[in-house]
Amino acid sequence: MAFTSQRRDSSNWRFRQRVPVDVLGKVRGRRIIISFPSTGREPPFTVETTIGTEVSFSTRTPDKNVHEARSLVAQTHLAKIYAAARTEPVKLSSRTLTALSKDIYDLFLATHGDDPGPVRRWEAFKGFSRAAMEGRIQDAPELVPGSEPDEAAAAEARFGPGLTQGIDALPASDSTAALEQRFGRLANWLLAERGIELLPEQRPLLLKLTAMAAIQAGRQLKKHAAYDFSPDPEISRFPTFEPPSEAGGSHRTLTDVFERWRKETHPSASTVSTWRGVVASLKRHLGHEVVGRITHEDIVRWKDRLVDAGLSRKTISHNHLAAIKALLNFEIQNKRLAVNPAAGIKMGVKRRAGQRMRPYTDNEVARILALAARETSPAQRWLPWLAALSGARIGEVAQLWGQRITMEDGIAVMVIRPAEDGGSLKNEWSERTVPIHPAIIEAGFLDFVRQHGSGPLFYRRSSGDPSKKHASKGVTNRLAAWIREQGFTDPRKAPNHALRHWFVTMGQRLHINDSVIEAIIGHEEGSEYRHGHTQTLYEAIIKIPVPVETGNQNQTVGGGSLGCPAPTRHGREPPA
Structure with a gap:
């Protein structure tokens, strides 16, 4: 876990993270470099720090949002280092190491490609890099990821005014002292970015390939400094990097x-x-x-x-x-x-x-239910009523089978669960038993169920193939399209789901206990130890009025229904 803090003498935020105990012995004392991309108006930069029992450094910003973004970059970088430390060192092929070295080339081009500065900078950069790689010098200026190398004066003092001739006049050797000094940090950064723990005997080759990639980048940047931004003709020498599975x-x-x-x-x-x-x-x-x-x-x-x-x-x-x-x-x-x-x-x-989604108004619900009451299609006739007066998701009631409309404690209920032919619900809380509103019973829903039989009520039997969408999905989509066609086009009111929003909002207006509403609609915030009792849920549902159309969009409608008699407790008996 990363922690956030500020020093008393600075407004900038600090990143702090304890090092996992299982890798502490392998990574403690390791010098690491983390590169941060630009964030908003903040320019890119790099941080170099040493791993101790924790990693700590300033993210160089007083802006908490920028700090959090940089913290994520740091956590990802450190996670790669720790993951690599948990594995055995790997041996990589020359091809893989060459592909890996392209990250160095890309780093220099990304950092300096747009504004490389004077040509002399990159001539000196290439000169020091070549001299170190060929063992012609025993020490060289260090390169740090993201830094701005400006070594022109140092190169002239070291090699004379004729840079190439001065370097060639020095004897080449097998010494890698300057190679390690100049490219060691780049190589460490490269391995850390890729999360690789390399065999020690392969480090000289990695350093050489790092140097070659840096020199190639220097040639391209020299062209850019001379206003030549044509593609690098040698870029294809880098193969595509395929990370080793042993390295995580x-x-x-x-x-x-x-x-x-x-x-x-x-x-x-x-x-x-x-x-x-x-x-x-x-x-x-x-x-x-x-x-x-x-x-x-x-x-x-x-x-x-x-x-x-x-x-x-x-x-x-x-x-x-x-x-x-x-x-x-x-x-x-x-x-x-x-x-x-x-x-x-x-x-x-x-x-x-x-942008927040909104419920239908009472008047809109009244219009939808009135339109549904005139329909002959079973889905358009009953699904809006079932959803509006139970708060159920359309996808839940669209999966109802006749055999799941039953009686419990003398109350007509619908058992909401995945359809028997391969349906599914949103989560475990969605499976529940919900009393049917008396207004729906009085409108003839139980007669419809009795006539339709024990199978699916609103769709033809699905294939049962779990890789294909369930047949009820098409029913819900067509219903949404039908509601839109009736003029309900507010983008902040989902055509089907705004009925669920209305039910919950109405329950709040009627001061129905939140836990009871949660149990009725199958919302997961309810405790897993609390189960809705049918009588309790029924007493809440019968409080929900069936709104009637009025000229006032904001009018709160009391009890009663669209031409239905006052609700009774049981209604008609559902089919056995």
Whole structure:
């Protein structure tokens, strides 16, 4: 867990995190560098610190939101270091190390590519780097990720006015002292970013490849300094990096993970359809779907693209981010992934005033029920009434079977549970028994059930295939479209769900106990030890009035119903 603090002499926030005990012995004393991208108007920067019993440093901002964003970057970086420390050091092929070194090239281009400064800077940068790599010098200026190397004066003092000739005049050797001094921090940063613990004997090769990537970046930046921004003709020498599974990565694809998760958890067909689309979206954005190659920054850029595409905050948060986080956590639980790159990533904009979903007014509910009363389609005739006078989700009552309309303690009830032919509910709290409002009984609902039989009331029997959407889903979609067609077009009132909002709001207006309302509507905030008693729930439901149309949109309607007699306790008997 990370902690937030401030020193008395500074308004800037500090990041603090205790080091896990199981890796403390391996990482204590290690010098690490963490690179932070730009956040809002804050420029990118790097922090260098030493791991002790805790990691602590200033995030260089008094803004709490910026601090929290940088804390997430730091936690992700440290999690990779700890995950690597928990594994045995790995040996990587020359191809993999070369691919890995491209991160150094990318770092310099990302940091300096747009404004590289004078040409002399990059000539000196390349000169020191080559001299260190070829062992022509025994010491060299250190390079730190994100720093601004300006070594022109030092290079001229060291090698003379003719830089290339001065370096070539020095004898080459096998010494790696200057190589380690100049590129050691870059190499450490590189391994930490990728979460890799490398065999010690491979470090000289990693340092050489780091130097080669830096020199290549220096050549390209020299071109940029001369206003030549043409592509690097040698960029193709870097192969695609494939992370080793031993280092906490995963070669499995998102599709593989999704299918395994689906087989183990048996989600609803609608969830399968939605999540499959989310996986496809991230795959298109990345250009691949290898789990071990996905980074924290990849997920952030994907989220930003979804925002730019106009998706709502709720859709991105509850569908896209939630799905990918769950799938990657599934990999972690199965010991195939060490760090979830989507962890901690949230939508940065809170819901604004004017966006919260609203209930129908009494007058709107009256109009919908009046329209429904004139319909012959069973779904359009009964589902609005069942939803409005019970607070049930349309998807719950659309799955009703005749055999689940029964009597309990002398009260007509509907038993809400997943449809017998493969339906599903939102969660465990959704399964419940709800008394049927007397106005619905007086309108002839039990006669309808008796005539329809024991099977599905509002749809033809579904296939039962869990990979396909249940047939009741089409019923709810068509009902929503029908309500919209009747003129209920307020975007802040979901055509079906605003009836549930109205029921809860009416219960509040009538001072019905919150726990009773929660039990009726199947909301999970109720205690798992508290179960709704049928008589108690019935006494609450009969208080809910059936609104009648008036000229006043805000008029509160009392008891009674649309042409129905006063409610009776039992109504007619449902079919046996």
